Amino acid sequence: MNAEFDSELRQDFLVEAGELLQRLGEQLVGLEAAPGDGELLNAVFRAFHTVKGGAGFLALEPMVLLCHHAEDLLNEARNGKVVLGAIHMDALLEALDLLNDMMAAVSAEAPLSMPPPALLESLLPGTRPAPVVASIATPAPSALPVADGGAIDDSEFDALLDSMYGSAAPGTVTPAPLPAVPVAAATIDDDEFEALLDALHGKTGQPVAPAAVAETAAPKPAAAPMAAHHAAPAENTVRVDTARLDVLVNHAGELVLVRNRLLSLAARNGSEALVAAANELDRVTDELQTAVMGMRMQPVGRLFQRFPRIVRDLARQLGKEVELVLEGEGTDLDRSLVEALADPLIHLLRNALDHGVEMPHERELAGKPRKGQVCLSASQRGERIVIAVHDDGRGMDPDILRRKAVEKGVIDAVQAARLSEGECYELIFRPGFSTAAAVSDISGRGVGMDVVKTRVAELGGTLRVHSRLGHGSELELTVPLTLAVLRVLMVRVDTRLLALPMCNVEEVFELDDDQDCLLDGRLVARHRGRALPLVNLVGWAGALAAAGRHVAVLHIGHQRLGCLVHEVLGREDVIVKPLGPLFDGVPGIAGATVTGDGRLALVMDLAGLASDAGQLSTSLQLTG
Amino acid sequence: MKILVVDDFSTMRRIVRNLLVELGFSNPLIQEADDGENALVLLRSQPFDLVVTDWNMPNMTGIDLLRAIRAEESLKGLPVLMVTAENNRDQIIAAAQAGVNGYIVKPFTAVTLKEKLTKIFERIAASGVSA
Structure with a gap:
């Protein structure tokens, strides 16, 4: 196999085996709780087995060795020869950890080191049972030419086939009853296998199914033979590089922006036909966006x-x-x-x-x-x-929380006394609190x-x-639900456009003349029977005009906050673009976006805004 | 030659496919199934010349697939190469009794695969019955 293929293969292996290993963690814990779950045991066995198979082709010897030991132990458990105890489970979990480390090393193209002998030792089923006779291990006729549970090699296998079929091929003739073929103790080679086939199937050429099949095999009947002929189950999943998926998401995002602009143009001065086409585009874009977003989704x-x-x-x-x-x-x-x-x-x-x-x-x-x-x-x-x-x-206990917070200097005693029960719990989110x-x-x-x-x-x-x-x-x-497209409420503060993430917006109302007042030196509005702290975004946005009289009520964590704006423009789906390194980390700004009419709007980072506003008044977070 | 590769681990199907292509088999004629049940559905829907199947699979294992093939009139002559993780004597004998044409132990190279396939087809040719 060439190098390029090897590297592709390694990627495949990392992804697929990685998934198996990730599931294995949960499965092993489940198995520990329910050691008698045969199906789970099988699944765990198969996972180690499959990883071993793949690792073998990639010549990852340490991984093969480790999986092999785990598999051996699990196989003994499957055969009821060993009951998995706490020591075994610990060893299996440790093996899993090591396998994950090895996967990371493979990913980094670093060499693997051999698993520690102590771990391999602990994966041994304890007192290994003596070699078991074939009557237990093999449900085969006693005339079997080979009777121990050891390995088999090619010549032995050939001899086996010869003894079963003569020189004929399996599936073409009825296999003869197995004669006692003398074979090496633990291995079988090709010749021996051929001999076994010969013996099973004789040298005559009667095209009949092997007798053994008729007796022992209970092939599952095809559930729906008619349907089966029509529906060939080809691969119905495709693995796609996430980078390609991201490109698609980006393009769909750009399309949303163009759609927004077109809708806005059509609404302002479009002919009837343009409006109709724009609406059609609107619908298709929505569907496309939903589909693309769906592709980014993963079950939690x-x-x-x-x-x-x-x-x-x-x-x-x-x-x-x-x-x-x-x-x-x-x-x-x-x-x-x-x-x-x-x-x-x-x-x-x-x-x-x-x-x-x-x-x-x-x-x-x-x-x-x-x-x-x-x-x-x-x-x-x-x-x-x-x-x-x-x-x-x-x-x-709210009282203990209060006391601790005061002890640690997170808040003072007066503040602590004012905290409601719910606010006490919020203290655990304060820096320096434990x-x-x-x-x-x-x-x-x-x-x-x-x-x-x-x-x-x-x-x-x-x-x-x-x-x-x-x-x-x-x-x-x-x-x-998603990070790619943000549903925002567009507001105007003086001449500037701001986009407030819709998920934080609770409601919008217009201030009555006597609804707002200063309380403890802080601007608040009486709203729905509570004091709502107000933030004047004019100063924050660097504008100079008088504060607006429209309020967007935002909830940020446990707090509620009213933003004073001049106009509420409506909802829009936007793609947030970073502002670039110069403005990186400006508190309160998540990025920028292009609006439907081609203008720039700043997208607000409300958590950042809240903490920024919080510095203006230390009591804000508590009274909000 | 139309070949069906059966394995629940797609990495492994890809490995087997690539080895077969390396041996000169036509890539588009190689198909894949992820367990015995799906393999059977495919086998019944179109003619194949060879099945390379893993042993250990969920739903329907390789040995059950093999038995089902041998039990079905239209499929019973189909050559089956069984891929196993180790050359366990009991397993191989059980497979031979179920009518396997050959077995190959993971990991293997294209050369080994070629040897195994050659043996299978030699035996079929010698038996004088076309598969």
Whole structure:
């Protein structure tokens, strides 16, 4: 095989075997919980087996060796000769980790080192059973020429065929009953196989199905023979490089922009025919965009399947008993989000295990089952995906949170006293806040919940927390369905156009003359019986005019914020383009886009805006 | 020559396909199926001259596919080359009894594949019955 093919093959292998290994993590944890699940055992066996086969062709010897050991152990388990214990499961999981490391090395074209002998040792089924006689291992007639479970080689196989068929071919003649052919103990070679075929099928040329077939084979009847003849199941999936997919998404995105411009032109001064054509284009573009977006979607289960393993290891490390329940794995999510959410979710799970779920004896004292439950669920709500991490642990105590926050200097005592229960829970997202008295090596790796929250906000998402003391906590992460096209509310501030992400917009209203006032030196509006903090975007956008009287109510995480604007123009789907390195990191701006009439609009990053506005008044985040 | 390559691992189908092409078989005449059941549907819908199948597959394994082929009047003469991960004696004998024409152990090279195929077709030619 040539080098180019080899490299293509390696890519294929990395993708396909990678998927198998990823699933394997979940499967192994499942197998540990249900060692008697034969189907699962088979699936696990097959995964190691398949990876070994592929690795063999790529001459990845260490991988072959490791898979082979795992496969041997699993095969013994399949045959009921060994019961997989904790040591075996640990070894299998360790083997999986090492395989993943090896995959990374293959990807980096780095050389592989041999698996540590200790690991291979621990993959041995313990006391290996003595070689088993054929009556157990082979459901074959006792006249078999070869009776041990060892290897076979070519000449032996030939001899085997010869002994079965003479010189005829299988499938053409009835195989003769097997004579006792003397063969080497553990191997068979080609000649021997040929001999076996001869013996099975004799030297006569009667084209009959082998007798053994008639007796032993129970071929599945074709479910629908008629249909089967018509429907040849060719490959119905195609693997596409994600880069090519991204190009398609970009073009579809550009098309949306042109469509918007054309619609706007047609609406202003188009003939009836142009308007009709523009509307047609509008519809087709929508469909195309939906289809292209659909291609970027991946079930969130792909992300979830790595978690059972993580939870298992973590629970063990903490000495806790935890069951992870997954729900809504079929929920589709933008591909880029699937990867981007991995770290935040791992952190939330760690947090639930570390701070939420109690030690088994504590749970018993509290009248709960020893085994805690952490539920990870995904669901779609409109244009957004909600992923929740729920635990049935100890829950959070608002008073303790208040006290800790004051101790750590996150807020002062006066502020703490003013916090509502819900606001107390939000404290866990404050930088520098950690409820663990001693920073454990699990949740406390210098990464706090504030980092998780920031990361989620960067993805256009929000993070909320609910808790009930003694009953557990829930962290709810909400992200937009897709990152490629943003549905925005276009507003005008003085002469500038701003695009507010629609997912943050709650409502729009016009200020009455006496509706706004200054409270504690801060501009607020009375709205729906609450004080709504107002942000005057005029100054922020560098304009000089008087503040507008229209308010767009935005919710950003737990806070609500009213943006004062001059005009609300309407909804639009836009493609966000980065502003370039010069303006990178300007707080409150996510990028820019071209509007329907060809003007530039800044796309707001509302999480950034909120923190920017928050600096103006430290109480903003708490009173909002 | 029309060949059906059966394996649930697409990387492996690709490997076998490329080795066959390397041996001079026509690429467009090679078809693929991802398990025994789908292979059977294809085999019933059009004529093939050779099946190269993996042993270990979900839904319908290679050995079950082989048995189904041998049990079906229109397919029973079809040469079947079984791909296995190791040359396990019991397995090979079971395959031989089910009517396999040859077996090949992963990983293999084009040269080995050629040897195996040559043997299969020699035996078919010697038996005087066209497959």
